[in-house]
Amino acid sequence: MITGKTKITGVIGHPIEHSMSPPMHNNAYKQLNMDYVYVAFHVQPENIEKLINSSKTLDIKGLNVTIPHKTTIIPYLDEIDETAEKIGAVNTIQFKNGIAKGYNTDGIGAIKSIQEHTTLQDKNILIIGAGGASKAISFTLINENINSLTIANRSQNNAENLINNIKKQTEFTNINYQQINNVDEILNQTDIIINTTPIGMYPNHQVKPPIKTDNINNKHVVMDIIYNPLETQLLKQAKENGATTINGTSMLINQGLESFKIFTGKEATYESFEEALLGQLKK
Numbered sequence: 647m648i649t650g651k652t653k654i655t656g657v658i659g660h661p662i663e664h665s666m667s668p669p670m671h672n673n674a675y676k677q678l679n680m681d682y683v684y685v686a687f688h689v690q691p692e693n694i695e696k697l698i699n700s701s702k703t704l705d706i707k708g709l710n711v712t713i714p715h716k717t718t719i720i721p722y723l724d725e726i727d728e729t730a731e732k733i734g735a736v737n738t739i740q741f742k743n744g745i746a747k748g749y750n751t752d753g754i755g756a757i758k759s760i761q762e763h764t765t766l767q768d769k770n771i772l773i774i775g776a777g778g779a780s781k782a783i784s785f786t787l788i789n790e791n792i793n794s795l796t797i798a799n800r801s802q803n804n805a806e807n808l809i810n811n812i813k814k815q816t817e818f819t820n821i822n823y824q825q826i827n828n829v830d831e832i833l834n835q836t837d838i839i840i841n842t843t844p845i846g847m848y849p850n851h852q853v854k855p856p857i858k859t860d861n862i863n864n865k866h867v868v869m870d871i872i873y874n875p876l877e878t879q880l881l882k883q884a885k886e887n888g889a890t891t892i893n894g895t896s897m898l899i900n901q902g903l904e905s906f907k908i909f910t911g912k913e914a915t916y917e918s919f920e921e922a923l924l925g926q927l928k929k
């Protein structure tokens with residue numbers, strides 16, 4: 647029951663109605679018997695400047711941030727975590743003692759999901775896409791003692807911007823660009839493949855995968871961060887070729903669990919988030 651003591655958390659976005667975060671967080675609050683609520687707030691881009699002060703006024707404890715506010719919110723924060731600053735995007739804001747601090751849990755969410763299946767040390771990793779999710783995953787992955795990172799993307803320019811940013815801001819240098827149409831040439835030197843493009847997402851789930859899959863085999867781990875459908879064409883074909891596959895639900899759950907910890911100082915169970923998410927996706 648919502649009482650006078652209930653603490654407020656939530657997510658801001660535009661649009662926001664389809665966010666999977668409210669059911670996941672609220673299910674965890676319920677199972678842990680915590681007097682918290684998680685609400686979706688539709689915030690127009692022109693109102694982003696007022697958001698931080700309004701949240702402090704209302705004593706909101708934490709907010710997730712989604713499209714299109716992940717970058718534009720940054721100038722209004724009091725503090726920003728080092729990795730989020732390098733990524734240039736925030737998906738989690740903690741409000742504590744009057745300070746609004748931004749974090750990015752997307753990268754750590756992806757890494758935890760991969761680590762449920764394999765190790766990252768000395769691995770050669772291929773990321774398809776160079777947008778927001780790719781940035782978050784790339785900047786987080788390079789702290790995990792990987793051997794190499796290759797970025798394949800439709801626009802070479804966007805991939806090269808990301809590569810140059812990483813080289814400028816970190817000490818990681820074994821990072822290269824590969825044309826998206828030619829990635830099969832490097833698959834025999836690749837251990838882990840991560841799709842961060844929306845290719846294959848519902849309602850366009852029947853389209854061809856973003857890369858040729860003939861050379862994917864049982865030595866590969868393939869993650870698609872798309873969670874609807876649960877099995878994209880890329881994952882389906884990779885699985886048929888014997889690869890280990892990971893769908894986007896685990897990244898979504900793990901990034902949410904990290905945000906939950908930042909908001910409340912408590913750990914929610916993976917199962918409480920998963921149960922709520924799969925329930926929503928079935929609808």
Ligand SMILES: NC(=O)c1ccc[n+]([C@@H]2O[C@H](COP(=O)([O-])OP(=O)(O)OC[C@H]3O[C@@H](n4cnc5c(N)ncnc54)[C@H](OP(=O)(O)O)[C@@H]3O)[C@@H](O)[C@H]2O)c1
Nearest residue numbers: 775776777778779780800801804842843844871894897898
């Ligand atoms: N599971 C999770 O927790 C999670 C978290 C975040 C995002 N996601 C999913 O990840 C996907 C990407 O999100 P984002 O925020 O990174 O988006 P974004 O910033 O818009 O980046 C999209 C990337 O995909 C490429 N792309 C888009 N359409 C393409 C097409 N038709 N053909 C080839 N390349 C194309 C873009 O290439 P160009 O550079 O050439 O434009 C860009 O590199 C979405 O499907 C989103 O739902 C999942």
